[in-house]
Amino acid sequence: MISFYPGPSKTDENLDKYLSEAASSGILSCNHRSPSFMKLMKDCIKVIKQKLEIPSNYEVFFTSSATECWEITGQSFSKKSFLHIYNGAFGEKWFSYNSKINNAVEGLAYPIHRSISLHQLDRSGAKQKDVICLTSCETSNTTKVHQKTIRKVKNRYPNSLLFIDATSSMSGVSIDWISGDIWYASVQKCFGLPPGLAVMVCSPKAIDQADKNDFHYNSLKSIYQNTQKFQTTHTPNTLGIYLLYKSLSNKLGIKAEHEKIRKRMKNLIKQLKLLGYDFVVPTKKVQSETVIGIKCKAELLPIIKEKAKEKGITLGNGYGKWKLNSFRIANFPAHSDSDFEKLLIFLKSEDFNKKREN
Numbered sequence: 001m002i003s004f005y006p007g008p009s010k011t012d013e014n015l016d017k018y019l020s021e022a023a024s025s026g027i028l029s030c031n032h033r034s035p036s037f038m039k040l041m042k043d044c045i046k047v048i049k050q051k052l053e054i055p056s057n058y059e060v061f062f063t064s065s066a067t068e069c070w071e072i073t074g075q076s077f078s079k080k081s082f083l084h085i086y087n088g089a090f091g092e093k094w095f096s097y098n099s100k101i102n103n104a105v106e107g108l109a110y111p112i113h114r115s116i117s118l119h120q121l122d123r124s125g126a127k128q129k130d131v132i133c134l135t136s137c138e139t140s141n142t143t144k145v146h147q148k149t150i151r152k153v154k155n156r157y158p159n160s161l162l163f164i165d166a167t168s169s170m171s172g173v174s175i176d177w178i179s180g181d182i183w184y185a186s187v188q189k190c191f192g193l194p195p196g197l198a199v200m201v202c203s204p205k206a207i208d209q210a211d212k213n214d215f216h217y218n219s220l221k222s223i224y225q226n227t228q229k230f231q232t233t234h235t236p237n238t239l240g241i242y243l244l245y246k247s248l249s250n251k252l253g254i255k256a257e258h259e260k261i262r263k264r265m266k267n268l269i270k271q272l273k274l275l276g277y278d279f280v281v282p283t284k285k286v287q288s289e290t291v292i293g294i295k296c297k298a299e300l301l302p303i304i305k306e307k308a309k310e311k312g313i314t315l316g317n318g319y320g321k322w323k324l325n326s327f328r329i330a331n332f333p334a335h336s337d338s339d340f341e342k343l344l345i346f347l348k349s350e351d352f353n354k355k356r357e358n
């Protein structure tokens with residue numbers, strides 16, 4: 001089966017090999033304060049920084065999930081005021097988690113076919129907010145926030161911290177790291193790995209401003225202190241860290257990966273248009289490069305999914321409002337060009353849309 005589900009999705013093609021290496025290496029029986037574990041963590045952070053081109057003064061941390069990062073960013077900045085900018089389910093959930101943790105939390109929803117408006121941010125008092133939060137790829141509705149927009153937000157509010165949920169972007173597209181203060185992603189999306197691990201990247205400014213007396217086990221302060229020793233606050237997902245290390249070590253750099261993703265999405269959109277499909281996000285500037293939502297008549301959806309299954313293809317369900325009239329296709333680095341050829345052959349052979357005939 002080829003899974004185009006936008007996470008968990010298709011895994012690294014060498015996963016079998018890495019899993020058996022992990023098991024036979026003995027690392028999975030090592031204590032997380034042992035030299036062997038510390039070496040793995042050190043090597044893993046090094047390769048993440050190298051392959052993803054993360055500035056040397058930024059920190060890389062491990063957490064269990066993007067959801068945990070929603071809590072960490074709330075708990076560890078408890079004296080701050082927040083503005084959450086969102087247009088979909090994940091951004092909204094982050095806002096809602098934080099609203100339960102902190103008092104000074106405001107949300108600003110914006111439409112999915114448009115860029116974030118700086119004027120609207122001004123009107124929402126973004127200048128007075130200590131922290132601005134946004135989601136760089138809203139996996140639920142397949143929008144992205146353009147890199148240039150993130151940079152503009154950073155430049156316009158230089159005193160605020162900018163936190164970014166980059167779950168379906170990190171390791172798939174190039175990130176302009178210095179335009180954000182905290183970026184995080186769980187590994188079952190663009191990293192092509194099994195779930196249960198997330199990567200958090202932090203600017204020195206974010207670490208400096210994190211609460212010093214946050215008592216949670218996963219406070220940013222104690223994560224930071226442990227990471228300085230290449231240790232974790234708790235017994236971590238050693239297998240996940242091992243797989244991440246192995247998988248990234250054998251990958252191209254992020255620029256080459258991004259180019260592959262960009263080209264493939266461009267071709268996919270072109271081919272789908274020829275077949276008469278419409279997209280959940282019609283505006284190119286805000287259409288994600290790593291996941292696309294394809295509109296489909298409600299009565300056709302179960303048929304397409306079933307027939308795809310017969311051909312060994314798993315399509316992603318639509319999400320929320322689009323659950324019954326769309327499907328999603330992940331375009332992650334673990335997918336091969338031939339996976340996409342198979343997908344297109346399938347869609348062409350069936351011509352579900354028959355739009356051209358009408």
Ligand SMILES: *Cc1c(COP(=O)(O)O)cnc(C)c1O
Pocket residue numbers: 007064065066067068090135137138139140165166167168186189195
């Ligand atoms: C998948 C996803 C999450 C949730 O990830 P978990 O690993 O389940 O915590 C959060 N944000 C975005 C944008 C996602 O795509």
